[in-house]
Amino acid sequence: NAGVMQNPRHLVRRRGQEARLRCSPMKGHSHVYWYRQLPEEGLKFMVYLQKENIIDESGMPKERFSAEFPKEGPSILRIQQVVRGDSAAYFCASSPPGQGASPLHFGNGTRLTVT
Amino acid sequence: GENVEQHPSTLSVQEGDSAVIKCTYSDSASNYFPWYKQELGKGPQLIIDIRSNVGEKKDQRIAVTLNKTAKHFSLHITETQPEDSAVYFCAALFDYKLSFGAGTTVTVRA
Numbered sequence: 137n138a139g140v141m142q143n144p145r146h147l148v149r150r151r152g153q154e155a156r157l158r159c160s161p162m163k164g165h166s167h168v169y170w171y172r173q174l175p176e177e178g179l180k181f182m183v184y185l186q187k188e189n190i191i192d193e194s195g196m197p198k199e200r201f202s203a204e205f206p207k208e209g210p211s212i213l214r215i216q217q218v219v220r221g222d223s224a225a226y227f228c229a230s231s232p233p234g235q236g237a238s239p240l241h242f243g244n245g246t247r248l249t250v251t
Numbered sequence: 252g253e254n255v256e257q258h259p260s261t262l263s264v265q266e267g268d269s270a271v272i273k274c275t276y277s278d279s280a281s282n283y284f285p286w287y288k289q290e291l292g293k294g295p296q297l298i299i300d301i302r303s304n305v306g307e308k309k310d311q312r313i314a315v316t317l318n319k320t321a322k323h324f325s326l327h328i329t330e331t332q333p334e335d336s337a338v339y340f341c342a343a344l345f346d347y348k349l350s351f352g353a354g355t356t357v358t359v360r361a
Contacts, residue, residue, distance in 0.1 A: 140294075184347065200275050239285055239297050241297070244292075244293050
């Protein structure tokens with residue numbers, strides 16, 4: 137059973153470009169969470185999605201950031217007009233239906249570098 | 252929201268000794284407390300978890316204790332080995348979201 141798959145592993149963007157990060161949850165999981173990790177810091181919650189629904193986006197900046205989890209295909213975290221401060225590791229996690237975040241299974245992340 | 256504090260931020264131990272990491276949380280409604288291990292370049296990996304109806308849980312060399320009254324929980328690693336070197340994160344579940352501590356970098360000296 138494959139784990140949570142994230143791609144790309146590394147992404148370099150110039151300021152002003154768009155970044156698209158993809159996450160395929162574990163098989164059978166319908167809950168997806170996105171977290172951001174700055175260097176030498178903990179993980180900060182960004183958004184919680186279920187299939188076709190955003191449940192909680194309270195941790196996501198109001199501008200330039202968006203997330204989706206369509207009926208078919210991976211979850212996408214999209215960052216428009218990236219700035220240097222967006223450089224971080226972005227982790228996706230998934231959990232089965234009915235269990236919320238207990239437990240969460242994480243992918244290996246996408247490391248975004250904005251030049 | 253939930254606020255989780257973790258101490259110490261760094262911990263160096265001699266191989267074979269024990270390591271203890273402590274966390275406190277703010278919201279008494281939190282009921283699930285996992286611990287994650289993160290190695291360089293990888294995502295966090297769940298190593299042990301405990302629910303609020305249990306005071307202690309053990310899995311081989313790893314144990315976790317929970318004191319709900321004091322709102323703190325701890326990770327204990329016994330007989331440390333070089334492969335235990337990593338960053339460890341505690342977390343608390345509140346309102347279906349996990350809030351994480353800032354992490355402890357554990358170094359096991361051979």
